[in-house]
Amino acid sequence: MLSKDKLLNEYEVKIAKMQLNDIPKLHELSLSVRWPHRDADWAELLKLGEGFVIHDLIGRLVSSMMWFSYDENFASVGMGISSPRLQALGAGRWLAEHVQNQIGNRNVLLVATRDSLPLCLSLDFKVIQNVYHHNGYVKHLPSTSRCSEEIQVLDHDEIKQLDNAAMGFSRDEIISQLLANSQGRLIRHNGEITGFALCRKFGRGYVIGPIIAKSQEQAIELVSPILNNLKDEFVRIDTYLDSGVFKDFIKSTGLNLHETATKMARGNLPIPKSDIHTIGLASQALG
Ligand SMILES: CC(C)(COP(=O)(O)OP(=O)(O)OC[C@H]1O[C@@H](n2cnc3c(N)ncnc32)[C@H](O)[C@@H]1OP(=O)(O)O)[C@@H](O)C(=O)NCCC(=O)NCCS
Structure with a gap:
């Protein structure tokens, strides 16, 4: 006890x-x-x-x-x-x-800050990968294509399935709650949803996440129209990406690297589907 x-x-x-x-x-x-x-x-x-x-x-x-x-x-x-x-x-x-x-x-996942890393290591958590926290005021608006569309209530079940595939487990209640509080975009291919991004109010402005996509290029298509509505607003994106076109893209709009944290796990790791990726986190606490 x-x-x-x-x-x-x-x-x-x-x-x-x-x-x-x-x-x-x-x-x-x-x-x-x-x-x-x-x-x-x-x-x-x-x-x-x-x-x-x-x-x-x-x-x-x-x-x-x-x-x-x-x-x-x-x-x-x-x-x-x-x-x-x-x-x-x-x-x-x-x-x-x-x-x-x-x-x-249960197997446990977390994102450790520099302060909490020693505590997490001593509790037997193992390092998985970096998490890059970007934020800033949206200064330079990206050009947008017409590839993505606004998420509708009818899409919610399919969005949850796609999130499950990217995460390797189901977090339906969390995604339902986030969908209720967020604006979002999705991409459809041959009638099937292949990527989505959500955006909600948070802290000093907005957070964009989760961003679930097949590629960094697709993530740009999803996030561009969201950023276009947020000129001069403070926006945060947490991403696992070390480099690549999506990182270059968010930096070009004004979102600079603020802090690097560490994804850690104790127990078994989930097994996501190989062709669908978590490019942006819902938050460091929610994954
Ligand atoms: C991370 C945090 C919650 C730890 O809380 P705490 O009450 O200080 O934790 P404890 O006193 O139990 O310390 C646990 C271990 O971490 C170490 N530690 C605590 N604060 C630390 C810091 N700022 N930097 C490095 N190590 C630290 C302690 O020395 C201790 O190690 P030991 O048990 O081998 O002596 C606290 O430092 C904090 O609030 N940091 C700012 C917010 C943050 O980054 N939170 C982490 C979110 S994942």
Whole structure:
């Protein structure tokens, strides 16, 4: 049985399940590590996953961590934050133990920041690949072709199937929620959807993701019309791509590399279909 009380330095703290009424304090916590999440972004995450928080005895929220169930075999972990004044005292590890207790035997994926890499390595996560966080104000509008079309409600089931193929597991509830909050584009070939991209409000502006496509060229066709509607807006795209035409394209519109993170996994890796790729992540927490 994991303990619910602990001493962090001289601070006596308690762990509790994350609740909707924690959101204002979670917002303050994420601002303290310069993350841009708004109350609405935390609310969306709480609809999609579960988490734990650590409070001190006068109710200040000093740490958080969440997990997201994809299906019975896979889950992700994210939103691990400790207040800067209370880092490196064991809060992150304590939260990770409680989260792991909930995840059970599922294989776990996460995206580690530089700060969390030592903790994740010590918890037996293995490095998979880089994740490149690009952001900036959209300054130079791309030319758009007419290849893509707006996503309609009738397309949602096929979009989820395509996402499953790209991820190697089903995360239907997450995609349903994202579809409800997003604008999106798709590409059809011989009547079949072969790629899609979603865009929703996030942080200082918008995030474009997931971007699921057969090629970088197709990803450009999907994302161009979205960026065309976002002139002078702040936009974020997280991608696995080290280089290539899609990376050149997003940089040319004004989205520069902000930070590099590390995708990690514990347990088995999912097996995506080989001809369909996750070019952009929904978010670092959701994959
Ligand atoms: C990552 C983070 C959540 C860890 O929380 P924490 O409460 O400091 O974690 P712990 O005290 O349990 O430390 C775990 C290990 O990480 C190390 N660590 C903690 N903060 C670190 C940092 N900023 N840089 C490098 N290592 C760090 C600790 O020394 C410890 O190692 P040890 O157990 O071998 O001594 C915290 O550093 C943080 O909020 N960072 C900013 C936000 C962030 O990047 N979150 C990660 C999201 S994936």
